[in-house]
Amino acid sequence: xxxxxxxxxxxxxxxxxxxxxxxFELRNFPVxxxxxxxxxxxxxxxxxxxxxxxxxxxxxxxxxxxVDVAFFSAGATRSKELVPAALEAGALxxxxxxxxxxxxxxxLVVPExxxxxxxxxxxxxxxxxxxxxxxxxxxxxxxxxxxxDRLIVSTYQSASxxxxxxxxxxxDETKALVNGGDLPASPLKHRYAFNLFSHNTPINEDGxxxxxxxxxxxxxxILGMPDLKVNVTCVRVPVLRAHTESVTVEFDGPAxxxxxxxxxLAASPGVQVIDDRTENRFPTPLDASxxxxxxxxxxxxxxxxxNAICMLVSGDQLLKGAALNAVQIAETVxxxxxxxx
Amino acid sequence: xxxxxxxxxxxxxxxxxxxxxxxFELRNFPVxxxxxxxxxxxxxxxxxxxxxxxxxxxxxxxxxxxVDVAFFSAGATRSKELVPAALEAGALxxxxxxxxxxxxxxxLVVPExxxxxxxxxxxxxxxxxxxxxxxxxxxxxxxxxxxxDRLIVSTYQSASxxxxxxxxxxxDETKALVNGGDLPASPLKHRYAFNLFSHNTPINEDGxxxxxxxxxxxxxxILGMPDLKVNVTCVRVPVLRAHTESVTVEFDGPAxxxxxxxxxLAASPGVQVIDDRTENRFPTPLDASxxxxxxxxxxxxxxxxxNAICMLVSGDQLLKGAALNAVQIAETVxxxxxxxx
Numbered sequence: 001x002x003x004x005x006x007x008x009x010x011x012x013x014x015x016x017x018x019x020x021x022x023x024f025e026l027r028n029f030p031v032x033x034x035x036x037x038x039x040x041x042x043x044x045x046x047x048x049x050x051x052x053x054x055x056x057x058x059x060x061x062x063x064x065x066x067v068d069v070a071f072f073s074a075g076a077t078r079s080k081e082l083v084p085a086a087l088e089a090g091a092l093x094x095x096x097x098x099x100x101x102x103x104x105x106x107x108l109v110v111p112e113x114x115x116x117x118x119x120x121x122x123x124x125x126x127x128x129x130x131x132x133x134x135x136x137x138x139x140x141x142x143x144x145x146x147x148x149d150r151l152i153v154s155t156y157q158s159a160s161x162x163x164x165x166x167x168x169x170x171x172d173e174t175k176a177l178v179n180g181g182d183l184p185a186s187p188l189k190h191r192y193a194f195n196l197f198s199h200n201t202p203i204n205e206d207g208x209x210x211x212x213x214x215x216x217x218x219x220x221x222i223l224g225m226p227d228l229k230v231n232v233t234c235v236r237v238p239v240l241r242a243h244t245e246s247v248t249v250e251f252d253g254p255a256x257x258x259x260x261x262x263x264x265l266a267a268s269p270g271v272q273v274i275d276d277r278t279e280n281r282f283p284t285p286l287d288a289s290x291x292x293x294x295x296x297x298x299x300x301x302x303x304x305x306x307n308a309i310c311m312l313v314s315g316d317q318l319l320k321g322a323a324l325n326a327v328q329i330a331e332t333v334x335x336x337x338x339x340x341x
Numbered sequence: 342x343x344x345x346x347x348x349x350x351x352x353x354x355x356x357x358x359x360x361x362x363x364x365f366e367l368r369n370f371p372v373x374x375x376x377x378x379x380x381x382x383x384x385x386x387x388x389x390x391x392x393x394x395x396x397x398x399x400x401x402x403x404x405x406x407x408v409d410v411a412f413f414s415a416g417a418t419r420s421k422e423l424v425p426a427a428l429e430a431g432a433l434x435x436x437x438x439x440x441x442x443x444x445x446x447x448x449l450v451v452p453e454x455x456x457x458x459x460x461x462x463x464x465x466x467x468x469x470x471x472x473x474x475x476x477x478x479x480x481x482x483x484x485x486x487x488x489x490d491r492l493i494v495s496t497y498q499s500a501s502x503x504x505x506x507x508x509x510x511x512x513d514e515t516k517a518l519v520n521g522g523d524l525p526a527s528p529l530k531h532r533y534a535f536n537l538f539s540h541n542t543p544i545n546e547d548g549x550x551x552x553x554x555x556x557x558x559x560x561x562x563i564l565g566m567p568d569l570k571v572n573v574t575c576v577r578v579p580v581l582r583a584h585t586e587s588v589t590v591e592f593d594g595p596a597x598x599x600x601x602x603x604x605x606l607a608a609s610p611g612v613q614v615i616d617d618r619t620e621n622r623f624p625t626p627l628d629a630s631x632x633x634x635x636x637x638x639x640x641x642x643x644x645x646x647x648n649a650i651c652m653l654v655s656g657d658q659l660l661k662g663a664a665l666n667a668v669q670i671a672e673t674v675x676x677x678x679x680x681x682x
Contacts, residue, residue, distance in 0.1 A: 150645050150646070151645075152493055152572075152589065152645070154495035154574075154587035156497065156537055156576065156578065170535075171519065174515060174519055174535075175519045175520075178512065178515055178516045178519060178520075179516075179519075179520070189620070189621065189622065190625050190627060190628070191627055194511075194515075194579065194580055194581050194627070195580060195625050195626060195627040196497055196578060196580060196585060196625065196626060197623070197625050198621070198623040198638070198639055198653055200621055201621075202621070203618040203619075203621060206641060206642065206644060207599070207618060207639070207640070207641030207642070208641065208644070209621075216644065229644075229645035229646065230644070230645055231493075231589055231643050231644070231645040231646065231649075231651065233495075233587040233639065233651060233653065235497065235585070235587065235653070237497065237537060237578050237579070238535065238578070238579050238580070239535055239536060239537060239579070240535050244537060244576070246495035246574040246576065246587075248493065248572055258548070277544040277548060278544075279530070280530065280539070280541055280542075280543070280544060280550075281530065282538070282539040284531050284536050284537065284538050285536060285537060286531060286532055286535070286536040287531070297539070298539055298548070298574065299548070300547060300548030300549065301547065301548070302572050303547060303549070303557065303570075303571070303572070304491050304492075304493070304570035304571055304572040305491070305570065305572065308572075310572065310574060312539055312574065312576070
């Protein structure tokens with residue numbers, strides 16, 4: 001990464017978009033020039049990067065001329081519309097949206113899990129769903145200890161998964177409730193503050209919402225286990241920016257010992273074990289917020305199945321669940337092209 | 342229930358204690374005289390019942406003279422201290438605490454599930470743990486459809502399970518956070534507002550907290566299934582007064598159809614099915630708050646196991662999870678003694 005890059009962010013004003021800027025600084029991502037792209041209604045705004053103000057420009061096909069790396073985080077519709085232009089312009093595209101995740105020829109990558117899925121010819125790489133990334137960061141290392149047969153997952157997902165607007169909604173509703181006052185207008189069918197709800201994406205014919213269908217499909221694709229059994233329930237809770245997941249991992253045979261699980265997880269890059277039974281200290285989404293690592297704790301034998309272990313996982317949805325994973329993908333590709341050069 | 346009763350509430354100033362008063366009014370519970378008992382520091386306070394103010398008196402052994410029915414909701418230590426005196430005085434005792442739940446000779450009862458566990462000689466009946474009650478209200482009816490082999494449960498428990506003080510803590514912390522200001526003193530090791538945490542009860546040698554151990558033991562005792570397999574993770578979320586649970590029920594053979602499950606649940610007293618896939622309307626703790634019924638939705642096949650179904654359950658922790666279940670127990674006993682008379 002000796003050469004500075006022309007970098008574009010599509011969705012620069014969003015919650016994930018803003019995290020990219022902080023991560024570029026923090027990780028010394030080799031940005032030489034920066035284009036902050038968003039919808040027309042954001043034009044006129046600016047964002048700070050490395051002490052300099054950058055204007056928001058309109059995300060349109062011509063914006064990608066000369067761009068080396070384009071990070072997309074503006075939803076599937078916008079990605080489908082503009083990714084082809086970015087590829088055409090020669091950019092490496094890392095797409096946070098769901099637009100290309102199911103395409104068999106597009107790698108869907110968590111760099112700690114399946115970096116080998118990125119082939120030299122790949123110029124478009126998809127970032128998985130946030131719940132799937134956080135889940136697999138804790139699950140993948142356990143494959144060293146045995147063949148995994150089934151995952152059972154209940155999520156406690158934060159507002160940030162619904163973007164900056166959902167975070168604001170939670171804060172504004174909460175403020176109105178504790179201070180008295182009218183609740184703000186909401187796209188939800190029920191209150192969010194001091195409440196929780198089944199993930200509000202459309203339900204398929206099997207009764208699963210889109211988020212759950214993503215966790216099932218994407219876990220299988222990323223792990224390369226098309227027959228992996230996945231039981232999943234996705235729930236949104238009144239937490240701002242980190243997702244928590246209650247996870248049971250069922251193995252094909254007797255489960256590894258709790259000590260083995262802790263050891264393997266503690267040695268896994270991007271994972272921190274927080275599991276103090278005496279002090280009752282385990283992962284919380286607040287502890288996970290703002291950190292790149294995924295926190296894992298409550299590691300214990302499943303008393304209902306000798307082949308299974310249970311754990312509680314928390315990860316920052318905006319970082320490892322989105323922007324950080326995307327930057328790591330770009331870094332993986334760039335380090336390879338440098339080592340070839 | 343033609344004769345008016347002398348009724349005592351131990352823990353009358355607590356969150357559950359206050360619900361008893363509302364329920365007595367709502368259900369025309371035959372209260373002729375009422376004793377509101379609490380610790381010495383509450384003496385001087387009063388509570389309203391049927392438009393009349395009642396003084397708080399000290400909960401002490403002599404307080405039970407002439408009492409017909411005593412409801413205990415002041416924690417296990419206080420129950421162990423005072424229940425013997427109440428029984429000695431001839432009262433029927435319904436105990437909300439965990440003090441007597443594990444004693445084999447004491448019935449542990451959810452009236453919709455195991456009313457037959459109350460024998461004519463029983464003068465002390467234990468109210469189960471709130472998470473267990475809410476779980477079993479949704480699980481027990483499914484026994485009509487097949488033999489249940491295993492339950493897999495992740496809870497989303499409200500502040501009320503920690504009593505009025507925990508509810509106030511959540512409100513006060515939230516207020517401080519949204520308005521700016523110092524966080525109030527807290528008995529927790531981490532923030533509660535906009536956060537969640539593994540249930541903060543002591544962890545046993547298997548890595549399970551007390552709440553989880555209760556759900557396992559009590560489910561088996563109430564259902565009369567000592568070998569029932571139970572996988573459970575208990576988590577406290579920033580919601581005020583209703584618990585939600587993500588539940589997978591594994592049967593001994595092929596799972597019943599979703600239509601059968603819905604039908605059986607809809608016909609079960611105390612259960613409401615809220616399951617509108619088109620409108621994405623499912624149980625929320627806010628909808629469950631203030632209602633006696635337990636809400637069940639997200640009813641669907643477990644795609645990872647042909648023998649299992651999944652559902653999401655919400656129930657008011659203070660009502661069906663505590664005070665309502667206790668009052669129903671008393672009503673069950675009283676209606677039997679009346680029918681014998």
